[in-house]
Amino acid sequence: MAKxxxxxxxxxxxxxxxxxxxANIVNALQYAFTEIGLPIPSREDCAYVIGLSLQDAMKYLAPTMNESDYQEIVLxxxxxxxxNANQMVLYDGATQLLEKLEASGHxxxxxxxxxxxxxxxxxKATGLEGxxxxxxxxxxxxxxxxxxxxFEVMDRVGMTVEQTIMIGDTTHDLQMAKSAGTHAIGLTHGAHAKEALSKLPNRAILNNLHELLEWFEA
Incomplete structure (x- = not known):
């Protein structure tokens, strides 16, 4: 496969x-709010914060939460x-995609x-260490x-923004790429809908990792 x-x-x-x-992240967030007796955020709001740090996610879901509640809800x-971590698996095609990209010199x-x-x-659980x-x-x-x-990733491997592309399923990923000056591809099989992803700069909005491999091979 050509690069x-x-x-x-x-x-x-x-x-x-x-x-x-x-699904596991959304369920875990709703469970946590239930357990400490706070209003339960919607599934849409829980999906929106996926990709953010836990601290920023909690600030969005419960902006008036006090520090003690924050610590408890994170726990x-x-x-x-x-x-429920053992129920989570890689998306179909993930291993093949990574192997082919690595073999082609990316x-x-x-x-x-x-x-x-x-x-x-x-x-470790997915066998992708290394x-x-x-x-x-x-x-x-x-x-x-x-x-x-x-920026830290690019600096670590000595790459420029022109040599880099970000792959993600949320607007946070695509906005990060925009702010960094790199290109990006959005995937619709995750947390954010195609409509939201399409509003940010992108090289493509794809449905799954098989389509992503086809895009790289095109």
């Missing part, structure tokens, strides 16, 4: 992009999320709203849509 469109660095979001975890969220990276502990656990040249997490940098994670 596509001069993008030497392909940066992936994790949740909702490579891993089918949207409840993580409790429910990890209890640098691969992850920029995610997950914590470092959460991403490391996910990489696949990515570098990864950045929200607890190591600024949360999306701030472009800091993308």
């Amino acid at each position: 596509s469109r001069a993008y030497d660095l392909v940066v992936f979001d994790w949740d909702g992009t490579l891993m089918d975890s949207t 409840k969220y993580r409790e429910h999320y990890f209890e 640098f691969l990276a992850v920029a995610t709203g997950k914590s470092r502990l959460g991403l490391n656990d996910a990489l 696949v990515f040249h570098t990864t950045r997490c929200a607890d190591e940098s600024f949360s999306k849509p701030n472009p800091a994670m993308l």
